[in-house]
Amino acid sequence: HKMRADMFQGGGPTNFKLKYSGPDTGGNMLFVRSEREGAAPSVAKLAPPSDFKMMIYKSAKPLYIIPEILETKLVGSADQIQMINFRRGNSKGFKNAVSATPGRDFAWVIYGAARIEYAGRYLFCLTSNDGSRLFVNDYVVVNNDGRHGDYTRCAWRYLGAGDHQVVVEGFSHSGGGMCALRYKGPDTGNSLLYLKARGAGAKPPTQVKTSSWNMRMYQSKRQLDRMPNLRFLKMVGKKVVKVVDLRNHHDFKAAVPQTPGSNYAWAFYGSLEVDKAGSYSICATSDDGSYVFVDGGMLVNNDGLH
Known part of the structure; x- marks a missing residue:
């Protein structure tokens, strides 16, 4: 489905996010991924490991929760990790396994x-x-997300015999990153031990599709109090971004250095591929106003100064 998201800023703080939920997302609210028309998604294939395999990702933004891998960059990986x-x-500990592990704001998948x-x-x-x-x-068996120091959460689950x-x-925001996984039950004599990868035929985690939004930045000569007609504005810059998640003026300037200090508007153009038909919820968060169009029709009207 062809998608387009427009927004403007009339002064003061600014941000813009575009998320959706529905059958394709398992009901979770995720950032909308965009694929250019005719472009086949590029999916990295990972070989099943005999032990745990770990991948380390770098984030360009400060992390507060576990990021979507789509928003990060893979910097290294390690095989033959016998326990977490x-x-x-x-x-x-992470640097010993993957020397390219950043000092802060990195994520891992094991x-x-x-x-x-x-x-x-x-x-x-x-x-x-x-x-x-x-x-x-x-x-999900244990959810220990969010910024915090060394903290442990536990949960029970019934498992049958087999692999x-x-x-x-x-993720780690600052320099204190650590992670450990232990378990106990019939196999351990009810003692709490580190879980070892000793099964066969492990499958890699599902990989996200590539995403690219064409972003256009426009400047207005007048004070904006609602979404302007972009045809009458001057385009000052453009950028291809992975997701629509710009949280402040600094993020807009980082994407398009020519972004004005106030009274500017932008548009994102992309294509959403839907695998499972059904009802979807698309949410746009913005400061100030914004529109979202799907297949040429306006779906979200979040216009005005707010």
Whole structure:
């Protein structure tokens, strides 16, 4: 579906986000991904590991929660990680595994297969600094997200005998990044031990599709109090961005250095590919006003000074 999102700023603070939820997102509110028409999505293929595999991503923005990988850049990876136990301070545990690990504002994804010999209830304990999440067989078992120091959350889950897909994702804002995963149950004699990847046939986590929005920045000679007609404005710059998530004037200037200090407008042009038909909710957050068009029709009217 062809998409377009317009917005203006008439003075003061500014931000713009575009998210949606529906069958394709599992009901979660995610940033809208855009694919140019005719461009096949590029999906990185990852070989199943015999042990845990870890990927480290760098964020260009300060992190407050686990980011969408779409918004980050892969800087390195490591194989043959037998257990998730990165406890050394100042992110040294991550740096020992992946030397390119940044000093701050980085994220990780660790995945592998864990073999359960005896079916039963298992307790999983995830410790991290900052946030983290544990998925077992694609279900969230422990949610330890958000900025915080070394903090542990635990949860029980019944597992049958056999191999189970395990994914741990997390982030570190400052220099104290750490992450450790332990479990206990019938296989451990009810002792809390580090979970080891010893199963076969682990599948890599689902990879996001590539995304690109064409952004255009315009300058107005008059005071703006509503969304202007862009045809009568002067375009001062352009940029291709991955997601529509600009939180302040600094973000706009970083994307388009020619962004004026006030009374400017912008437009994002992209194409949304929908895999599962159904009802979707598309939300635009802006300061000041904004519109969202889908297939030529206005879907969201968030205009005015606010």
